[in-house]
Amino acid sequence: MAFTPDDLFQLFDRLEIPVRTYQHAPTFTVEESRDVKTHMPGGHSKNLFMKDKAGQLVLISAEAHTKLKLNKVHKLIGTGRLSFAPAELMVEHLGVTPGSVTAFALANPASKPVRFILEKTLSDCDPLNFHPLRNDMTTAISRADFDRFIAFTGHSCEVLDFSSLDADENA
Numbered sequence: 199m200a201f202t203p204d205d206l207f208q209l210f211d212r213l214e215i216p217v218r219t220y221q222h223a224p225t226f227t228v229e230e231s232r233d234v235k236t237h238m239p240g241g242h243s244k245n246l247f248m249k250d251k252a253g254q255l256v257l258i259s260a261e262a263h264t265k266l267k268l269n270k271v272h273k274l275i276g277t278g279r280l281s282f283a284p285a286e287l288m289v290e291h292l293g294v295t296p297g298s299v300t301a302f303a304l305a306n307p308a309s310k311p312v313r314f315i316l317e318k319t320l321s322d323c324d325p326l327n328f329h330p331l332r333n334d335m336t337t338a339i340s341r342a343d344f345d346r347f348i349a350f351t352g353h354s355c356e357v358l359d360f361s362s363l364d365a366d367e368n369a
Contacts, residue, residue, distance in 0.1 A: 200293025201306050203330045209305055213350060215343040218325075224297070224334040235262075240338055241323025245299040247288050247312075250278035255291060257309075259301045259328070260317035260360065267363040274358060275315060293331070300328040301344075302337070304351040314348065318359040 201209075210217050222234045235242050242262040249255050254277050260266060272280050285296050291312055292303035304314060320326065324341040339347065348355045 200289075200308070201303070201331060203332055203335070206302055206305060206330050209350075210339075210347075213343075213346060215339065215347060217337050217339050217343075219330060219335050219337045221335050234336070235327070238327055238336060238338065240325035240327050241320045242327045242336075243301070243320055245301065245328070247283045247292060247299050248280040249283040249287065250280050252278055254278070255283060255287065255312045256280065256315060257292070257299070257301065257304070257312050258315045258317065259320060261319040261323065264317055264319055264360060266317075266360055270363045271360070274360065274363060275313075275356075298329050298331060298333045300331060301348070302328050302330055304348065304353050310352065312353070313356070314353045315356045315358055318357055318361075321357045 220238055225234055243259045244262050246258045246266070248258065250272065256275065256277060268280065272278060288294060288296065288299065291308050292299065293306040293308065294300065294303050301314065303309060304312065325338040326341060326344050327336050327338050329335060330337040345355060
């Protein structure tokens with residue numbers, strides 16, 4: 199059974215991780231969330247759940263305004279070409295629906311095969327902001343506590359700088 203937001207908040211309590219959660223209207227895109235974020239400090243995320251033809255699942259959390267060259271990301275991370283994973287895989291492995299993809303979904307036990315990549319610009323922010331498994335709330339967590347959370351889930355946190363993809367284009 200997938201984690202609920204209440205399960206997630208209970209996990210934060212068990213791990214003694216303080217978080218701050220903001221309620222807001224549902225947002226499905228970075229553009230929709232622009233006004234919502236103005237009073238929330240820290241780095242705001244966009245989250246992409248991808249897969250390659252071999253079936254490797256990848257969750258990328260990037261700073262909301264980072265430009266990701268999706269046709270080149272696979273070269274940097276060492277996968278086959280990536281496409282957006284279907285909603286069924288999102289529900290199966292992350293326990294969320296489109297519009298609610300979040301690094302916090304890695305708490306779901308079924309997320310074990312998902313590789314997690316944190317984009318460097320977002321990694322350098324403190325606090326980090328993610329949806330707590332639904333898109334009508336945003337939860338802020340310190341960078342250090344986010345690392346503790348990820349370690350608890352059994353995932354590694356690969357921090358990658360996607361700006362090199364822009365450099366490749368200019369070379």
